[in-house]
Amino acid sequence: MTGRPDGPVTSPGTRADTGDWGTDEISVLYQGRLALDKITLRAVAGQLTAVVGGDGAGKTTLLRCLAGVLAPASGHVRRPPARQIGYLSAGSGTYPDLTVQENLDFRASAYGLSSVQAREQSGDLLGRAGLDAARDRLAGQLSGGMRQKLGVIAAMLTSPRLLVLDEPTTGVDPVSRSGLWWLIARAAADGCAVVLATTYLDEAERAAAVLALDDGRELAAGTPDQIIAAVPGTLRSVAGRPPGSDEQRAWRRGGRWRVWDPPQPASGAGQPIQPDLQDAVTVAALARELRLAGSLR
């Protein structure tokens, strides 16, 4: 029972034909609140784009719009036909009462893959994911990491042109995370446009492009290097909690504290350091917060 109208959600002759998917200034209202405010995202073929942000930042909403689950109130979504989209929703998106193989078979059948194609693809992906031995186990009986891997390979099964993954590594142990990243990187290397949401900024640093969201608004966008380079002012590393007015611009990182100084104020104690992506996103969020509070122009 396949055959849903497959027309791409884009005008003919646009960038979508070349595998340049994404959203153009989309806004989403959720329960009367602006969940996304004019967000633009590019998902380019062969490239991995990470959407980062804290809880409630709007990552899932953005990915749901991109995948076609949710319609934005305004703006434009460029995506390939449904048959060419692989989507992993928050959670593994697999049926716990079906075996690993049955989950993949259902996906293959729903996407109209021939049985030969389905066997080949699922065999290959199960091998890559290290789930070969688990193919007859119920998905509900797999460990969290294995279930996430199953969700990712199920989304990749049809060799989609756009792969949308909502926090595929959340709650997964470091070894499984590494395995998942390998799978995702392979999909991008095979020419797929991959968009994934993550709360792990160290993971996002591996992406070709990053979009940082905060409270439904764009906080920063670009390559990790561009975002880092755009950090205004200076960043210091100090041993203890900074005193006085510095405290509101400080955060703990490992065993030490980071203090961000906006461009103008005089620097305090501590050693200036080069920010990484995590610092850059934190500074962007802090700067926005201070600006909203009126303590920063």
Add this chain to the structure above:
Amino acid sequence: MWAMILKEFRQLRRDRRTLAMMILMPVLLLVVLGYAASFDVSSIAVAASGPQASTVAGALPRTFHVVAAENTQGRGWAQDQLRDGNAVVAVVTGGARPVVLIDGTQLFAARAALTALAGQAAQSGQARSGQAAQSGQAAQSEPGTSQVALQTAASQVHVLYNPKLATSDIMIPGLAGVVLVFIGTIITSLGVVRERQSGTLEQLAVMPLRSRDVFLGKITPYFAVAAADLAIVLVVGVAIFGVPFRGSLLVFGLGALLFLFVTLGIGVLISSVSQNQGQAIQLAVMTLLPQVLLSGLIFPLSSIVAGVRWIAYLLPLTYFNEISRGVMLRAEPIGALWQPFLYLTLLGAVIVTLASLRFRRYLAPARSRRAA
């Protein structure tokens, strides 16, 4: 313990649907049941045939009211009136004694008719002795109303379709419907809500499947299981309880098919407005209870107060009961069942349309409101 109590109250306060159901349901059930729960039959429909058909109305006890009288018709016509559900009692005049036919599938009405006729016979017996003693006159060739009454009281009474007035004979065809309601409504609604709870609904939303395909794909297995269940109930009913199956299997199957379609539609409709399986069960029970209580399965429809009876006419089980009892016990042909078939079809059209529209929105809002 206090912490636990407080937590439960807070959760209960937020689950408004459960709270409403806990408070409103008992009141609602009490009111509905209070008006519906009656086995008393105050009015029995009668069809009369034969040369004295027009005088039968005045000869019967007050409980009876003649709905059709045909002087030129005989027993065949009278029996058809019972078979087609137009009357519970048929009086065939013209013989030495009138023949009274009673539809045994209308259990409570049949019992009430037998009781009333027995009462009349007892009274007539006394009256006859008095009359004979006073006048000693011979019977007239064209008997008057009082004489028909005497004759009716002395008539031959035949209970048709369920001669032993067995409860199982009338309950099992109806219970087959309850089984279908259970599978169709509760199990289907749970199956669909499970997709939402397990997070797989979003996957379905982006798959290259039409909403219609998902809808039909989702209900078809339940449909097959319910059909198998129905077959089992019928076989058990016939083989173990000795319930007759006198009518057409095809007509019965068609009725069951329509009914199942409606109940599955209700199941999907419920699932599309439920956030979790608990809510789905609550709503399903809310649709199941009135069907069991008000469809005529337990209490005769004619005994239900008119102010509540209209609810019965909105329930699919009411019509399936008519079809299943009609076909199984009275061998009613499809032509005589046009009304329940028509109403079931109308109900099905409304419910399935609503269910598929709701399901479409439930499945993927983006499909109904594409990004510009």
